[in-house]
Amino acid sequence: MSRLADPRVCPDCRADLDPDGRCRGCGLHLRGPLAVELWGVMQTADALVERLRAAVPAPAPVAAPVAVTRPVTGPVPVPVAPGPPPSAPPGRRTGVPASSVPVVLLTLGGLCLMVFALIFIGVAWSLLGLLGRTLVLLAVTASLGGVAGLMTRRGLRASAEVMWVVTAGMLAIDLYAARASGLLGLDALPDRAGHALVGAALLGLGLGVSLLARRTPLGAIWSMQGVAVAGAALVAAAQAWTRPDPAAASTLAVVLAAALGLAVRPRLRGAGLGLLALAPVSWLVLLGAGVLRSLEPLDAATWWAQGRWWPLLAAAVLAAVVVHAPRVPAWARPWAAGLALVPVVAAVNAPGTLGSAAADEVAMVVSVLLLAAVSALAGPTWARAGAVLTAVGTLLLGLVLVGRSLVVVGDVLTGPTAPATGLLAAPSEGAVPSWTAVVLALGVVLGAASLLRHAAGPAVPVSAAGARGVVLAAAPGVLALGLLVLLLGLEPVRWTAALGGLVATGVAAGAAWWWRREVPAAVAAATVAAYVGLLTLALAAGAGADEAWLPAAVTTALALPALAASLLRDREGAATSASLLAGAGVLLGGVALVTWGAQLDVGETVQAVALASYAAAAGLLAAPVTRLVATRVALETAALVAAAGAVALAPGAAEAAVALTVTGSAVALLAVLHRDRESLAWLATVLLAAATLLRVVAEVTAPELVTLPAAALLLAVGTLRLRRDATVGSTRVLGSGLVLALVPSLLLALADPVSLRGALLGAAAVLTLAWGVTQRLAAPFTVGAAVTAVLVLRHLGPVADAVPRWVTIGAVGVALLVVGVTWESSLRSIDRARRYVTSLR
Structure with missing residues (x-):
């Protein structure tokens, strides 16, 4: 079978x-x-x-057993030759696959032949005459080609692929050797022509062999299709890409590569695709040549009159042909359209300068507006390409506008002010005119508006309504920024410039407030408003001594609306915007307070205490005036930052201690008043302890002037909390006030216990102890007892040195006897004392 x-x-x-x-x-x-x-x-x-x-013999049937009554002599069985042993079960192959062996061998053989040919030409070439060299080249190359053709006809793919590559390599070596030896007059060819000749030979050989192979069992020789593409690339590189001015040759290379690729692609797919790939490479070379021409330092009339623009036009036309060519994939058409628009943009902005910086910026805006028109009015293919380039151009215009504003504000800050008129410094010679900032702002707004047509696309992260809101919300601020730069270029008085900045900030902030319910639009407008506000602060900060009121007025004008807006947004439930506005408003308010202090010529001590008091007030008012947790936390955090600024502003240790006392007292009040802030008691303890240490270092003689009012406030609020909340412990609500009231005075009284301060402190400690005993409060009891004990022990200090040693020994003996006698009776009182202590609040 x-x-x-x-x-x-x-x-x-x-x-x-x-x-x-x-x-x-x-x-x-x-x-x-x-x-x-x-x-x-x-x-x-x-x-x-x-x-x-x-x-194979059939197996003998097994006979049934038969009872034997007498022995029967049967034939002796003939031994059968043993058969082949059973083959081992197939296992996992661990060696080299059989199909890869000939590939490796053939590759090594071809490599050896190529090396042999190079060595032969290098060593034995000079021993042969002209005829001998010619015959050797023809014989070797023809022999290799014949063997490759035989392998192709017999259907041996690996052998045919390798042999044809070796043949192509030998052909290239033959041509270069013939040119070096002067065969057939090839040495007269220049280098570019020599390389092009080799490339053309490889191209012809690759295409010819590939076409002939279609009639053989192999059907295609892929290596020769690659050889054909390599030959075409060599021709293009030699005759087009590497020329000093490759514009004309690259244009021809684009056309020829595309035509040849389209011609051979139906029969030789690999070669056709490779040749088609050479067309965009040549197009990029053409575009590069045009861009280099656009950067030439020529005036516009000369540049256009001399036709320096034609490579950009040719690149645009060639790319546009691809957009409308048949059988081009739909996904590739917008890319081709975008590539066609790039040379147009380069031509509009060419040459390197149009004669002035203003003309260059106007040309930039015009190019973006042209792209915007394509994005808004053209068909879908061109519109998508124009939208991408418009987005990039609009972003660049925005960056240029931001840079211009920074440069102008920097010039205002560093330039001199006219002493007689108070006018700001004039722009430096050669600077860009300020009116171009308005043109840039218009370009940004119009470019962004042209993109709204594509806002409904699937790749856009916001909805069409959201995108429209972003443009409409950011547009007033962008235009206001352009007008502010225009104003600064008109050499105004500084307060006029600051007023213009406040107006621009207000316009941008008003747009953000109007669009506050649309998150993307509000974020865009708020970002512009924040940037313009920072510029305004910078303008005000550069005021001289005669205009010291200007920074204070500007920061106040920015802080108050920010705080008001944060409270309104807090009522509306907008946590993010409310918290950001609250933090910014508190910090700006702190800066305004300090600058007003500088304007009023008060000392740094007063400024530091005022700023610490302001921070304390902001932190304490955070809970009553807000509804959202985020807004409250932002206010408290900003208040803590302002308090840190107050400590840093203090001129000495004593003043810093005052600022820390005010801050620590405020934090302690927060812990006393609000159950969710009770954990801040530890922070208050740290701050008050730091203030005490600073007072010791500064040797403050009357700390009670600062500590007693704060302690009285803390104790009053703590007592009120105890009456209203029966579950709260006295240590939490009274501990910080008692420590602040007694400990600073105790540290000073230890140096001189027999003094008015020591007497008053002892009386206060005894009263505190009595308060704790009568009201059953742990905090007064503990603090009063501790302070009283420390003072009493301090009074024993002068006497301790005069007491004889035997008195100490006797006292110890008496104490031991008393303890031993009363041990049993004291056990009865332990339980009663435990119940008393645990009942303390």
Whole structure:
């Protein structure tokens, strides 16, 4: 029964054959002498299999057991030759695949031939005459080509691929060697022509062999298609890409590469795609040549009159042809349209300068507006391409506007002010006129507006309404920024410039407030408002001594609306904007307070105490005036930052101690008044302890002037909290006030206990102890007892040195006897004392 020779299946992959004899799976075509020979071999193999099957003896049937009454002599069995041992079960292959062996061998063989040829030319070439060299080149190359053709006809793919590559390499070596030796007058060719000749030969050989191979069982020689592409690339590089002025040659290379690729692609797909790929490379070279021409330092009239623009025009036309060419994929058309618009933009902005910086900026805006018109009015393909370039151009215009504003404000800050008129410094010679800032702002707004057509696309992260809101919300602030730069360029008085900045900030902030319910629009407008506000602060900060009121007025004008807006946004439930505005408002208010202090010529001490008091007030008012947790936290955090600024502003340790006392007292009040802020008591303790240490370092003689009012306030609020809340402990609500009232005075009284301060402190400690005992409060009891004990022990200090040693020993003995006698009776009082202590609040 035949198993191998089956006219319906492929002998290689066992897939079905079509009526023409071609495999439906691997594409093997069973036609010709080789197919007939293969059919005969397969039939012979089937016959051998049948003969082997017939030679295997059938197994003998097993006979049933028979009872034997007498011995029977039977024939002696003939031993059978042992058969072949059973083959081992197939396992996982660990060696080199059989198909890779010939590939490796053929590759190494081809490499050896190439190296041999190079060595032969380098060593033995000079020993041969002109005729001998010619014959050797022709013989070797022809022999290799003949062997490669034989391998192709016999269907040996790996051998054919390698041999054809070796043949192509030998052809290139032959041509370069012939040119070096002067064969056929090739040495007269210049370098570019020599390289182009080699490339053309490789291109012709690759295309010719690839076309001829289509009639063989292999069907295609992929390596030769690659050789053809490499040859074409060599020709293009030699004759177009590397020329000093590659514009004309690159234009021709684009056309030729595209035409040749389209011509051969139906029959040679790989070569066709490779040749088509050379067209965009040549186009990029053409575009680069045009861009370099656009940067030339020529005036516009000369540049256009001399036709320096034509490479950009050619690049645009060639890319536009691809947009409307048939059989171009839909996804590639917008890319081609974008590439067609790039040279147009470069031409509009060419040459390198139009004669002035203002003209250059106007040309930039005009190019963005042209792209915006394409984005808004053109068809879908061109509109998508124009939208991408418009977005990039609009972003660049915005960055230029921001840079211009920074430069102008920097000039205002560093330039001199006219002493007689108070006018700001005039722009430096050669600077860009300030009116171009308005043109830039208009370009940004119009460019962004042109993109609204594409806002409904799937790739846009916001909705169409959201995108429209972003443009409409940011537009007033952008235009106001342009007008502010225009105003600064008119050399105004500084307060006029600051007023203009406040107006511009107000316009941008008003737009943000109007669009406050649309998050993207509000964020865009608020960003512009914050930037313009920072510029305004910078303008005010540069005021001289005669205009010291200006920074204070500007910061106040910015702080008050920010605080008001934060409270309104807090009522509306907008946590993010309310918290940001609250933090900014508190910090600006602190700066305004300090600047007003400088304007009023008060000392740094008063400024530091005032700023600490302001921070304390802001932190304490955070809870009553806000509804959202985020707004409250922002106010308290900003207040803490302002308090840190107050400590830093203090001129000495004593003043810093006052600022820390005010801050610590405020934090302690927060912990006393609000249950959710009780954990801040530890922070208050740290701040008050730091203030005490600073007072010790500064040797403050009367700290009670600062500590007693704050302590009285803390104790009053704590007592009120105790009456209203029966569950709160006295340590939490009274501890900080008691420590602040007694400990600073105790530290000073230890140096001189027999003094008025010591007497008053002792009386206060005893009263505090009595308060704790009568009201059953742990904090007064503990603090009063501790302070009293420390003072009493301090009074024993002068006497301790005069007491004899035997008195100490006797006292210890008496104490031990008393303890031993009263031990048993004291046990009864332990339980009663425990109940008393635990009942303390």
